[in-house]
Amino acid sequence: MPAAEWRVTRIAPRRRAAVTRAQVETISSRALGLFGLVFGAQTLPSAIAQSSVLVEGAGPALMAVLYGAIVALAVATVTKVAVRTACLAFAGLYVVALLAWPFLVAKPALIAESAPWLYYVCTVATTAAVVALPAVWAAAYTIVVPAIYGGIRLLPAGGEVDVLLAVLDAMYAVILGVVVLIIVTMLRQAAEAVDSAQEAALQRYDFAARQHATESERVKIDALVHDSVLTTLLSAAAAESSQEQALAARMARDAVQRLDEAAATGPRVLDxxxxxxxxxxxxxxxxxxxxxxxxxxxxxxxxxxxxxxxxxxxxxxxxxxxxxxxxxxxxxxxxxxxxxxxxxxxxxxxxxxxxxxxxxxxxxxxxxxxxxxxxxxxxxxxxxxxxxxxxxxxxxxxxxxxxxxxxxxxxx
CATH class of the missing domain: 3.30.565.10 (Histidine kinase-like ATPase, C-terminal domain)
Structure with a gap:
């Protein structure tokens, strides 16, 4: 009789891994890193052109800070290291850059020809806030930051445009930010629901598998006791000659060995x-x-x-x-x-x-x-x-x- 062993195996094909919250966060952050680089590259010509209207040295410094933060953000999202920190850093630096813009413009008359180049990376900043912050704080950032930009557009340093144009620019940035916020929030909620359902299903499967393993163990032990232990006891009780006693002794050693082997093995779940x-x-x-x-x-x-x-x-x-x-x-x-x-x-x-x-x-x-x-x-x-x-x-x-x-x- 072979050594007793209990094993629970799955006969159903392996399912594809569910879309988890962690995967949603990874996809969202990497999309942010990619589009951050794209938007940053698109704004580079405008940033270089507008450096001449800023106080000396402010243009290169501003580009170094924001573009450096975008590159750091992209690296963090690819390596999955300090992603939230990188997102918070860029979102914070962008607000600081917006607030500092009116004080950095030395030639306001020249800025009226085009919007401040900071506007074109506003969506990157709001998306970074969405990735890094809870939904409530991300929503507040998505509304407040474009509003700050709209206020700057009313100033000479922002082009001194009429109120309608400033409101339209701000609303456009708000709409883009809100769309990103809604999409990411819905994906997170869906992934959390899938994760919860998967965890509950796995817990039910684990419980059922353990019950099955316990029942299999009971059946095998019953069979072992019947086939080896009881047979050995009956043989020993009926043994009269030395040959019969030797046979009973060998059967007893074999029964003890089988019991030891049964104790050394146990149910295993392979999932x-x-x-x-x-x-x-x-x-x-x-x-x-x-x-x-x-x-x-x-x-x-x-x-x-x-x-x-x-x-x-x-x-x-x-x-x-x-x-x-x-x-x-x-x-x-x-x-x-x-x-x-x-x-x-x-x-x-x-x-x-x-x-x-x-x-x-x-x-x-x-x-x-x-x-x-x-x-x-x-x-x-x-x-x-x-x-x-x-x-x-x-x-x-x-x-x-x-x-x-x-x-x-x-x-x-």
Missing amino acids: RIGLPVLVRRLRAALTTFSTPFTVRVVNAGGVELPVEVVEALYTASVQAMVNSLQHADEAGRSTRREVRIRGVRAGGCVIEISDNGRGFDPAHVPGERLGLRVSIEERMSNAGGSAEIVSRVGHGTTVTLAWPAGVEGDRA
Whole structure:
């Protein structure tokens, strides 16, 4: 009889990955980077031509700041590093440039021939605000910034146009910004709905798969007990001769070996889900805590983990956060808490839960305290991962969860 083993496999074809919120953010930001370069290139001739009407040195400085910010924005969106920071930086610099424009124009009479070149990158600034800010603040930026430009158009430094033209210029910029805001907001909401539905479906699948694995395990154990253990006991009870006793002894050794093999194997679920699902579950868990945690996520896109590994990482992480809430605070001192989630290549994950609280000596934790030993260390070990707990009295605690074991030292 072969060694007992339980395996749950999918017989349905693998589905295409759903469009997640992370993918929507990536597409939106990269579109912003591309069109920022295009709009910047289109305005370059106007910016060079209008440099002569500004105070000496202001034109090149203004172009260096804004065009440099556009290039930095494009690089950030391609590399997916500090995208929000780059968007906020450009949106802020653009407002500063608008407000400084009336003070930089030295020859207002010459500017009447054309609109200030800043107008042509207004949409880039409003789109950057949409990508970086919540919808309410992005909407406010989309309305306020074109209004500032419309006010500048009424001044000599902006061409001193009539009110109707200034309003039309401002409204055109507002309309473009609002269209971008609506499109991005709708995509985000749709992606969040898909993510929620996918997560719920995967949780239901995980529960069903575990139920199936448990039932399969029960059936196989029943068969093993019937075919090996009971048969061995009956043979041993009926054995009278030395040959029959030797046969019963061999059957007993074989039954014990089969039981050991059955204990060494267990149900495994082969389905894999994206690391962003785990990130969303942890963020949802954090909303139930009265004390905030700072969450930092790096390289989560494209990382997939087995369902049982996600469950182990989630449960161990929540236990580590609960431990911090229960034991880290110290009277008269504020405690900072942070959760760092890092994807490693396409199938690894490292989660660090840290605080700067009172700390403790791990060597003096009583054996009956199961929060660290069972809920964190053994749980990760059983899933094929590792848990490292570093703490010093008065210096805080850091719990590092890694899967697979040993991946925490890999920064690739």
